[in-house]
Amino acid sequence: MSNVFGASGEALRERVGTLAQVVRVDSFVEAEGPARGARRLRLVNGGGLEIELHPDRALDIGQVTVDGIPVGWISPTTITAPEAYEAQGNGWLRSFGGGLLATCGLDSFGPPSDDAGQMLGQHGRIGAQKATIVRSDATADGIVVEAVIRQAAVFGENLVLRRRISTAAGSDTVRIDDTVTNESFAEQPHMILYHMNLGWPLVDDETTIDVPAVSVKPRDADAVAGEAHRTELGAPVAGFREQVYLHELDTDAPTTVTVTNPVRGLEFTLTFSGVELPFLYQWKMVGQGHYVLGVEPANSPNVFGRAAARAAGELPVIAAGASVSYSLEFRLRRIEPSVAPDRERDAA
Numbered sequence: 001m002s003n004v005f006g007a008s009g010e011a012l013r014e015r016v017g018t019l020a021q022v023v024r025v026d027s028f029v030e031a032e033g034p035a036r037g038a039r040r041l042r043l044v045n046g047g048g049l050e051i052e053l054h055p056d057r058a059l060d061i062g063q064v065t066v067d068g069i070p071v072g073w074i075s076p077t078t079i080t081a082p083e084a085y086e087a088q089g090n091g092w093l094r095s096f097g098g099g100l101l102a103t104c105g106l107d108s109f110g111p112p113s114d115d116a117g118q119m120l121g122q123h124g125r126i127g128a129q130k131a132t133i134v135r136s137d138a139t140a141d142g143i144v145v146e147a148v149i150r151q152a153a154v155f156g157e158n159l160v161l162r163r164r165i166s167t168a169a170g171s172d173t174v175r176i177d178d179t180v181t182n183e184s185f186a187e188q189p190h191m192i193l194y195h196m197n198l199g200w201p202l203v204d205d206e207t208t209i210d211v212p213a214v215s216v217k218p219r220d221a222d223a224v225a226g227e228a229h230r231t232e233l234g235a236p237v238a239g240f241r242e243q244v245y246l247h248e249l250d251t252d253a254p255t256t257v258t259v260t261n262p263v264r265g266l267e268f269t270l271t272f273s274g275v276e277l278p279f280l281y282q283w284k285m286v287g288q289g290h291y292v293l294g295v296e297p298a299n300s301p302n303v304f305g306r307a308a309a310r311a312a313g314e315l316p317v318i319a320a321g322a323s324v325s326y327s328l329e330f331r332l333r334r335i336e337p338s339v340a341p342d343r344e345r346d347a348a
Contacts (some may be wrong), residue, residue: 025042061174090112104193108123161180165177212249
């Protein structure tokens with residue numbers, strides 16, 4: 001049994017009328033705005049973490065807070081109901097709400113492309129598919145939510161994502177376990193990217209990112225221009241153009257990416273296996289109102305769409321009836337802060 005605010009076992013039971021006082025899953029249906037009608041779950045884990053899940057967006061993760069401090073970036077569109085999704089071209093951006101996790105795939109990520117006559121929109125369809133919740137438990141040991149999400153078409157792909165999101169009671173860690181199965185009778189393309197979006201106040205002037213990469217490759221001229229400062233975030237910049245870097249990872253050991261704000265005393269770590277996810281994209285976007293750091297494990301080194309991945313021989317596939325599994329774990333913790341930033345000292 002886990003430790004919840006310093007108590008466990010009989011001591012914990014003696015101090016609460018119901019476990020839901022400290023560990024629970026709250027269930028909502030959105031009533032207003034572009035999310036109207038969509039489901040939302042809030043996980044309270046008794047360790048200072050609150051995690052919002054969106055079952056109608058592939059059980060993706062929305063805002064996450066630690067001791068009440070938000071760490072996910074929320075875009076101007078907000079996290080919408082799936083009906084707002086636009087499948088064609090760059091329409092994905094019209095309902096990309098951010099959140100700590102927006103899953104991209106299951107058969108394509110990157111910009112729109114024409115792959116052998118099949119028109120594919122930006123970052124794939126899975127993030128707009130509704131989940132079937134098959135388990136939602138909150139106990140003294142922790143919280144587990146499991147769901148099944150299907151991406152399918154007549155005469156097309158039939159890919160099933162089985163997702164499990166869990167957190168131990170009293171812990172500072174959340175785990176994502178995914179299995180993707182090709183339930184069709186033919187080999188299918190399979191591209192997946194875990195678009196994790198970190199925002200203010202975790203991301204701020206003093207924030208740094210550390211990725212233990214074997215090699216780093218800038219995506220384009222904008223990334224080349226900013227490469228000397230890619231590990232630093234800095235203040236928001238007017239007219240900033242996004243910079244994307246491809247990190248090739250060591251497949252012989254787990255990868256741990258660390259994002260630290262030493263002034264605010266916040267640290268985010270993401271750990272996953274480089275065997276299934278041997279690449280990581282770093283999305284640095286520090287524009288005004290679009291101030292976000294993307295940490296994005298992926299299974300392909302080609303971020304230019306499925307047609308480009310196929311042409312380069314970098315398109316992963318799943319055989320008929322086969323499955324592939326992915327596990328990621330992120331940790332949010334408070335650390336001893338350094339001195340206050342100058343702007344706060346000046347305000348004082």
